[in-house]
Each structure stands twice: as structure tokens, then as C-alpha cells.
Amino acid sequence: MPHAEDYTEFTPDQYPSFPSSPDFPTIDLETVSLKKIQENDPAEQDRMFDACKNWGFFYLELPGSEQGEVIKKGADDACRVAEKVFQLPLEEKMEYTFTGKQLWGYKKIGQTQVDKNKTMDTAEFFNVAKNEMILPPSQWTRKWPKPVVEHQSLFAEYSTTAHSIGLQILEILARKLGIDPEEIHERHRLEKMAGDHVRLTRGPPRKSVEMPEIQTPAHTDFGTITILMNWLGGLQVYGSPNHILGNLDFADDTTSSWLWVKPKPNCAIVNLGDAAVKFTNGVLCSGRHRVVPSPGEQGKWPRYSVVYFVRPNDECKLKALKGEGVPEGDVDGEEGEGVNAQEWIFRQAERLRTGVYN
């Protein structure tokens, strides 16, 4: 990696701590040790299962697990690449906008509507596709910016590791519900085409004390499971658990209904997405969340995050799986039924972008 002094924006050593004040109510999430679940610790696995049925969100403690260390270091390195990507001229970044049904590449600021008044989002994303990075550049189907090309091995390792951790978690959840774990593996083959990507995000420093801006509007993730690394506050979870598929409603936007997720050192934040709700017929919860500018002093820094989305293979149908813990019938009516994962994700992304669901 280039020298740290080349960078000015992503400076986690300098970040002030998350303010401890009743003005910033936080959500009390469980902390699950990756090492322990990998060692089949039954109590740890039970706590994780409960967290996935309740909030659909938990902290995943990384140290002590080899794969955990890859994510911890890899996320830092990915942010340094992100800095370089976001520093490219807008004109150049726009050469990488999403094409067709693939949500890969660049999303500029202000592309997504965040409220009923048509206020636009303030975060920029760069989505680095798993299916490209795990292949040699000669097999790539699209162009990637130089900083990404130069760090292909970082993105390949990060994608492979995050995908593997996601599947280990899903396998444990499947067993608890009496679902054959092979049903999960078959729908999430690493080498098959899927919407999986490493998302690099950058939100600008806060403009005003009142924090009116929203960096990323309320949403549930569209895939199966997400492994998120962030360093500054800003992520918020809606204060009542969501078991509704694809819930993108702006809902009650009053600040009191949102709880802050305080970043926890050495931990990833794991959350389930819509496909996990669908596969389990609503037993597992895909937590509704959004991103606002970091609170207090933290808001003076630009906010970076590194998100890995584990998604079902493109052709996979979003249907409940069989298992003794999965109720019969369809708790969500026909929503998403029979639609393949690629189509579902594309539709949801369009709905989120345009706000037509409201």
C-alpha cells in the first residue's frame, strides 16, 4: 500500500468518540464472536440466531479469527483505495455509472430521493463487483478505475472472505430453522453471477448542527446478508424491528424513531437483507436503516464505510425454503414471489432511487 501520509481524508486515528448523550440514543445490539461461532460454540450461535430474529442486526467481533483479521485490515486498505477513487474528477467517475441491471460502479451524490419533499441523498458510492474481482482482468466485462485495478487482489480477497463469513452465518441460521444448509450454498455460489459487491461509500462532513441532510435514505438491504465496516456514527436503525419484505417506506421520519448504531472497535456490523426474510418466510428480520451525517464533533469528518453485500445468485427465485422452523404460507403475500434475485434487486434499487414506492 502507498504511505499513509498520502491520505488526508480517512484518518480513523483522529476521530473523536461517538457522543454519549441522550440526544443520540443508541441501539443495544448483541456482540457475537466470529471465532466462537466458527468453533461451533452453541451459546454464541443461539445468541446470534436470536439477534437475527429480533433486529436482524448484530456486531461481529473480528479478532481471533483469521478471516476476521482479513476483513479488519482489508476494510482499512479499501478505504484508502476509496479515497483515491472519490478524488477522481466527477467527469471520470461518471464513466463508471451503473449499466443495465448491474448495480456496479459509481453512484453520484443526489441520485436517490430521501424524503417526500424530494430531497436528494448526499453520499457517493463505488460498487466493486465480486464477479469481476475474483477473475483475471483479461476476463473482466467492464472498465474499472485505476485505483481499483491496482488493488484487484485486495478486492478479490475481501469479497471471497466476506462471502465466506456471510455463508457461515447463514448456514448456522439455516440449521436452527431445519433448512438443509445445501439449499443456502446452492443459491450463493461464489463463482456464479450475483449482485455481490464491495461498496465503498463517502458521505460529506455535516453542513449544519441541525443535521437536516440524509446521506442514504431508509431501506432494507436487498440481498441475503451484509457485512459492514464503518468508523464514524451515522448509521441508524428504525426503532421497531422490520419483518416486511422490501420495506422502503420513508415512514416516520421524526428523529425519535431512529436509533444510532455506535461503531464498535474491532467489530463489523452484520445485518440481514430481504432475501433472508423471503427464504425464511419472515422468521428472520431485515432491519430497516439509513445513514445521516455523523453526530457531534464526528460530523466534521467525511464518513467512509465499506459494505459487502452477499446476494443470491442472479437466477435464484425468491421463495421460502423448506424447514421445520419456516412457517407454511406466505407472510408477505405475493411480494417478490417467483421473481429472480437479479430482477428483485434491480426493481428495489429503482424504487429506492426514484421514491415511487411512496
Ligand SMILES: O=C(O)CCC(=O)C(=O)O
Ligand atoms: O454506511 C453505512 O454505515 C451503511 C451503508 C448502507 O446501509 C448501505 O450501503 O446499504
Ligand SMILES: [Fe+2]
Ligand atoms: Fe444498507
